Amino acid sequence: MLPWFLLLGYVLSLPWTLTNAGITAVSGLLSLRLCHQKHTGETPPLPAALAAVAVNFIALGWLSFRHAGRDPLGLGLSALKVPLPHGIVSSVILAVVGFCLLLLLVRARKLRLIFVLLASYVFYAHWDWRFLPLIFLSSSIDWLLGHAIHNEQDHAKKKRWLVITAVVNLGVLGVFKYFNFGVDTARAVLESLGMHPPEIALRIALPVGISFFTFESMSYVIDVYRGDIEPQKSYLEYLAFVAFFPHLVAGPIVRPRDLLPQLAKQPRWSSREGAEGLFLIGVGLVKKVCIGDYLALNLVDRVFDAPMHYSSLECYAGVLGYAVQIYCDFSGYTDMAIGSALLLGVRFPLNFDSPYKAPDIQDFWRRWHISLSTWLRDYLYIPLGGNRKGEARTYVNLMLTMLLGGLWHGAAWTFVVWGGLHGSALAVHRRWHSTRFQRARVERERERHAFWVWEEGASQRRLPGKGWSPPRTWWGTLLGVLITFHFVCACWVFFRADSFQKAWLMFSQLGQLTHFHPNLPAKVLGVLGLGLCSHYVPEPLFVWARETFKRAPAFTQGVILLALLLWVREMVSAQAVPFVYFQF
Numbered sequence: 001m002l003p004w005f006l007l008l009g010y011v012l013s014l015p016w017t018l019t020n021a022g023i024t025a026v027s028g029l030l031s032l033r034l035c036h037q038k039h040t041g042e043t044p045p046l047p048a049a050l051a052a053v054a055v056n057f058i059a060l061g062w063l064s065f066r067h068a069g070r071d072p073l074g075l076g077l078s079a080l081k082v083p084l085p086h087g088i089v090s091s092v093i094l095a096v097v098g099f100c101l102l103l104l105l106v107r108a109r110k111l112r113l114i115f116v117l118l119a120s121y122v123f124y125a126h127w128d129w130r131f132l133p134l135i136f137l138s139s140s141i142d143w144l145l146g147h148a149i150h151n152e153q154d155h156a157k158k159k160r161w162l163v164i165t166a167v168v169n170l171g172v173l174g175v176f177k178y179f180n181f182g183v184d185t186a187r188a189v190l191e192s193l194g195m196h197p198p199e200i201a202l203r204i205a206l207p208v209g210i211s212f213f214t215f216e217s218m219s220y221v222i223d224v225y226r227g228d229i230e231p232q233k234s235y236l237e238y239l240a241f242v243a244f245f246p247h248l249v250a251g252p253i254v255r256p257r258d259l260l261p262q263l264a265k266q267p268r269w270s271s272r273e274g275a276e277g278l279f280l281i282g283v284g285l286v287k288k289v290c291i292g293d294y295l296a297l298n299l300v301d302r303v304f305d306a307p308m309h310y311s312s313l314e315c316y317a318g319v320l321g322y323a324v325q326i327y328c329d330f331s332g333y334t335d336m337a338i339g340s341a342l343l344l345g346v347r348f349p350l351n352f353d354s355p356y357k358a359p360d361i362q363d364f365w366r367r368w369h370i371s372l373s374t375w376l377r378d379y380l381y382i383p384l385g386g387n388r389k390g391e392a393r394t395y396v397n398l399m400l401t402m403l404l405g406g407l408w409h410g411a412a413w414t415f416v417v418w419g420g421l422h423g424s425a426l427a428v429h430r431r432w433h434s435t436r437f438q439r440a441r442v443e444r445e446r447e448r449h450a451f452w453v454w455e456e457g458a459s460q461r462r463l464p465g466k467g468w469s470p471p472r473t474w475w476g477t478l479l480g481v482l483i484t485f486h487f488v489c490a491c492w493v494f495f496r497a498d499s500f501q502k503a504w505l506m507f508s509q510l511g512q513l514t515h516f517h518p519n520l521p522a523k524v525l526g527v528l529g530l531g532l533c534s535h536y537v538p539e540p541l542f543v544w545a546r547e548t549f550k551r552a553p554a555f556t557q558g559v560i561l562l563a564l565l566l567w568v569r570e571m572v573s574a575q576a577v578p579f580v581y582f583q584f
Contacts, residue, residue: 113236113263120243124208127249131207134172139242141168142217143235146224150231158225165221173214179204181411209249211408213242215375220256222379229257237263244346246337250330250581252351252371259346267345275550275557277342282564284335289568291531292328293577295321298524304496307506311514315506317528322496323489324531327356329580330369356488356535359480361425364488376405394430399423409495414503418494425487 125132142165149161183200190197220238223229232238241260247253303310303318310318331352338348351371358364365373381401387394399420406419497503549557 113240116240120245123245127208139239142221143238146221146231149225162225169214169218178411212251215253246341250333253375262346272550277339279549280335280339284332285568287328287332290571292325294527295325296577300325307509312510312512315509319489322492333579356485358484359477361429395427398426414494418491421491
C-alpha cells in the first residue's frame with residue numbers, strides 16, 4: 001500500500017498534463033521503489049520518498065508563483081489554483097506544505113522549529129511582507145510580558161503587567177483595524193452637526209489575520225497570569241505557535257495549552273491521520289469552491305448589490321445563499337487548516353459543529369466558530385462577571401460581549417448591530433428559561449424523568465441534576481431549528497450589507513412579497529439546495545465516510561481525491577473570491 005503522503009502529489013499531478021505527470025514521475029518512481037522496504041513504528045517510514053514528494057511540491061509551487069499563473073510548462077497550475085485573494089495563494093500553500101514536510105526529516109528540535117517558523121513567515125509574507133515585523137514584534141513582546149508576569153511576586157504588579165499587555169495588543173489592533181473606522185465615524189458625526197472637518201488622507205492597511213493572532217497571543221499572557229500554564233521557555237516555540245501557518249490568517253483560534261506541547265515534540269504520523277488530513281482538505285475545497293464561491297458569484301453578490309432588481313422570493317434565496325456561503329467558506333477554510341495541520345502531525349480543535357442544526361440561539365453559539373465563542377466566554381464574559389453578579393448584570397455582560405464580538409468581525413456599524421442582535425437574542429433566551437413558568441415546567445419534567453438506583457441495600461429514587469434540560473419533542477426541535485435559522489439569516493443581512501441603506505433595502509424588498517421572476521438559473525438553485533441539504537447530513541454518516549476513507553486502500557483514496565479535484569476544477573471561477581474571514 002502506498003504511503004498516504006504520496007497521494008496528494010499524484011492527485012495534484014495526474015489530472016492535468018503529461019508534462020506535469022512527468023515531473024512527478026521522478027519522485028514517484030523513487031517512492032514506489034522505497035515503498036517495498038520494511039518499516040515499523042508511527043514515524044514517517046520512508047524519509048527519501050517523503051523528501052522527493054516535498055521537493056516536488058516546492059517545485060510546483062515555485063513555478064506557479066514565479067510565472068504568476070501563466071503556466072509556461074503546461075503544468076495546468078492556473079486551472080489547479082483555488083481563487084483566493086492576491087492570485088495564486090494555492091501554489092504558495094503547496095510550496096509551504098512541501099517545505100514543512102521536510103521538517104519531519106529533521107530530528108533536531110531547534111532546527112525543526114526554525115523550519116516551521118520560516119515556512120509560516122513565508123506564507124504570511126505572500127499577502128504583504130511589510131507586516132512581518134508586526135507579527136514578530138507582537139509575538140516577542142507578549143513572550144517577554146509572559147515571563148515578566150510569571151517572575152513577579154507582587155499581585156498588584158502582576159496585574160499592572162497584564163494591563164500593559166492588554167493596552168499593547170488592543171492598541172495595535174485598534175490602530176490597524178479601527179483607525180479608518182474611527183476617522184470616518186468622527187467625520188460623519190461632525191458633518192451631521194453642521195461642521196466641516198478637514199480631509200484626512202491617511203488610510204491604514206489592515207494586516208491579514210491580525211484579529212486572530214492578536215487574540216491567540218493575548219490568551220497566552222492571560223493564561224500565564226491566571227496560572228493555567230507555565231511561561232514558554234523556548235522563544236522559538238512561542239514564535240512558531242503564533243505564526244503557525246495553517247491557523248495564522250483565519251483561525252481557528254488555538255489555545256497555547258493545545259498547540260505549544262504539539263510543537264515541542266517530534267511529530268509522529270500515522271497513515272490514518274494523514275488520510276484524515278487529506279479527506280478534510282478535499283471536503284474543505286468542495287465546500288469553498290463548489291458551493292461557497294459558486295453561490296457568491298452567481299447568487300449572493302448579485303442579489304445584495306441590487307436587491308431592487310429581484311423579487312422577494314429571489315431576495316430570500318439570496319439571504320439563504322449567503323448563510324450557506326459564509327458557512328461553506330469559513331468551515332471550508334477551517335477544514336483545510338485542520339487537514340493541513342494533520343499532515344504536519346498537529347491536531348487542531350473542532351471549530352464548527354453543524355451550527356444551522358441548533359434549536360436555539362445559545363446552541364448556535366456552541367456550534368458556530370467555536371474557538372471564538374469560547375475565547376469570548378473565557379476571556380471577556382466570565383471576567384466581566386458572567387452570570388455571578390445578578391440577572392441585570394448578566395444581561396449587560398451578554399450584550400457587551402456580543403457587541404465587542406461583532407466589532408471584532410469588522411470595523412463597521414453593521415457588524416455592531418449584528419453583534420447586538422445576537423446579544424439581545426441570547427438575553428431573551430436566558431430570560432425565558434428563568435421565568436417562573438419555564439422553571440415549573442422543568443421541575444415537572446424532572447419528576448417525570450426520575451430514576452431508581454440501588455444504594456446501601458435499598459432502592460433510592462433520584463432526580464436528574466439541576467443543570468438537566470428536558471428532552472425536546474421532534475416537532476419542538478424542528479420549530480426551534482427553523483426559528484433559529486431564520487433569525488440567524490436575518491442577522492446575516494447586516495453582516496453582509498455594505499451599509500445600513502443596503503440592509504434596509506434588502507428587508508424592504510423581502511417585505512414586498514413579490515412573485516418569483518426567472519432571474520436565477522436552475523443550477524444556482526440546485527447548488528443552494530445542495531448546500532442546505534448537505535448541512536443536515538447526519539453526523540454518523542459523515543463519520544462513516546471519513547473512517548471508510550481512512551481505511552480504504554491508497555489507490556481508492558487517490559481516485560476519490562482525484563474525483564473531488566476534478567469537480568473543483570470544473571466549478572472554479574476565473575474571478576477570485578476571497579475567504580470571507582480573511583478581512584477580519
